Amino acid sequence: MSIKLFHYNFIRPYGKITFVLRKPRITDMFLIESRDKESKARTGILKTAHGDIPTPIFMPVGTGGTVKGILQRDLSDDIDAKIILGNTYHLYLRPGTEILKAAGGLHKFMSWDRPILTDSGGYQVFSLTGNRKLTDEGAIFKSHIDGSRHVFTPENTIDIQRVIGADIIMAFDECAPWPCEYNYVRKSVALTHQWLDRAVKRFRETDPVWGKEQFLFPIVQGGTFDDLRRESAEKIAAAGLEGNAIGGLSVGEPADEMYRIIEVVNAILPDNKPRYLMGVGTPANLLEAIDRGIDMFDCVMPTRNGRNGMLFTGEGTINIRNRKWIDDFSPVDAAGTSIVSQVYSKAYLRHLVMSGENLGAQIASIHNLSFYLRLVKEARIKIEEGNFRKWKDSMVKKLSERL
């Protein structure tokens, strides 16, 4: 039986026998290992063609086929990233689908053999491109690189992600801004839902290009409106895909609004499937979301803020540009969170960042990503040990400090 299930997603439905083999193996992709009694937090394993991923997990963002400033070796061996993100929008524009196809997919192109998740490009089309035009068909947009015109549809973003070959791919959605009128969000959710049906259809009609199973995740939208979020969560849950995502949060709304929406949505999204909170957030955001049943995260914060000289530590955040660190020769993080945090001093890192030296961005990025990965790993341990809530409450307090 398990062998039949395993074959399900690999084989096209050319006949009756094949149809039988294509039964979903939903219960296989995500195994819940333990649950916290005081919260909705849980630990699990996400199974992908490129390896297993322990959850809760944070996924470093590798927008254009590179986690900015970090060698793949350091990403796997030192930071211990289990899965990274790629972006359909960026990869489609550069290097382009033809090159990725010739390379044998993104894994081979960028020499990364662990799992990859690709965002559909929805968020980027709406945040990076001017003069975009939205139709029922899809989104017409201009490249932020050279102004050239392109169209993304629910179908072609599946096709592109098939070529990219990510282990987890996302349905094309519209991410409404915040704040936003109810009526705009209502229409936007309806469009995202219509697009989802088309994305699922295309996904089911096509096979992985590289022979490795891919999972499609749909995205709950609805802004900060509870009823629209409920409607969207029900639609997304009904799609019956192997995992589900929540988009359109951490776009400017207060953290409490975000937490409320997570609760509203997670009460509807199936409990036995992984829940991915897109583009979130601060270390405290992660812990609060884990508490509410989220399993997966991505965010540019550890790398982008790191490049600007912001460091996350277990005692709070450090703005390394602050003059107070100019002659502080203590380690970047005395707790030794990463391979760099005890090697280099705050004064040295400050010197690099103030001088615009790339090494400063590299050290800060390695440190911050290591911190995020260690944080979710520790959350996992605490959930398993049964003392997550207490640990979370004390951590959230410390993480909010400014050193």
Place this chain on the structure above:
Amino acid sequence: MSIKLFHYNFIRPYGKITFVLRKPRITDMFLIESRDKESKARTGILKTAHGDIPTPIFMPVGTGGTVKGILQRDLSDDIDAKIILGNTYHLYLRPGTEILKAAGGLHKFMSWDRPILTDSGGYQVFSLTGNRKLTDEGAIFKSHIDGSRHVFTPENTIDIQRVIGADIIMAFDECAPWPCEYNYVRKSVALTHQWLDRAVKRFRETDPVWGKEQFLFPIVQGGTFDDLRRESAEKIAAAGLEGNAIGGLSVGEPADEMYRIIEVVNAILPDNKPRYLMGVGTPANLLEAIDRGIDMFDCVMPTRNGRNGMLFTGEGTINIRNRKWIDDFSPVDAAGTSIVSQVYSKAYLRHLVMSGENLGAQIASIHNLSFYLRLVKEARIKIEEGNFRKWKDSMVKKLSERL
């Protein structure tokens, strides 16, 4: 006897006994191990307080306390740099002498425990700052960072380099531009010589700040004028310091002019002391200079050109921006020169460089520096084996190819 020699440079000449102990230990710093019979090439060991350096050697440039874009761990463990360069001009301006003093010197500040050589700042004062004013006393210049006014003298550049704590420090010199009038160069050389006497005096009057022996190298100037170069080489040789440098080359003059000047100067500089050719150059330049008796090199070329997408290989140079590499998925360097050169493809590196991704600069820098370090290591082996000249001739031909 050897113990007496060893103490020579450490102790101030306050009395007769101290004077006896201050005899030079010239023969100790540089040990020549083998000589090529067909050329002036030789191999040796430079002994410093932070470790031995096999020669010929190439020194990666770490201008402001960082070899741009490279973790110190990778610099030592992967690239196998034996010694790196720092720059007095940059370090004096940022982080500044006070911070370096509080840190315990540059080695501790930047977490690098292998040898360091610091340039005196002469070249930078003349190449980076506008409105500089030259007097017998020294050079008045404006910071390229904030326009603030500063003065460098032969004395204070020794003092600053004492605080920095580099193993090898350089005398303050004027580096004349090319092309340049004979009379300008003649006066410039006279000034550099007058400055040298003052630098040597200050050097002998002061002790290492961090208790680790430092060596002062003077710099031969004289543009492309043989008689001025001879005069300068004689002056520098007569200073009797532990090693000697040749400056003012590779500033625009044809390579053959440079090689001729090296021959003129090396015929005068003592054969038993290390010879450092400053700011040179291409891989072929290195081999031709080794052939003419040069032992030490530094140059920004492997890192700066790397950042611009130029890669050095044993088969010639690659401009990775060239469209021909867009779908070339073969390794950056099939010879596996560095830890990155077989991991990443030309197409991927091109994608990174074209996208302005820092990882592109990092990969190219690691590759190029590894190539330079391997080139001088191979030269060393060929000299020891007695077939340097033949190898050099075939290498220079290949290195000049454009792939």
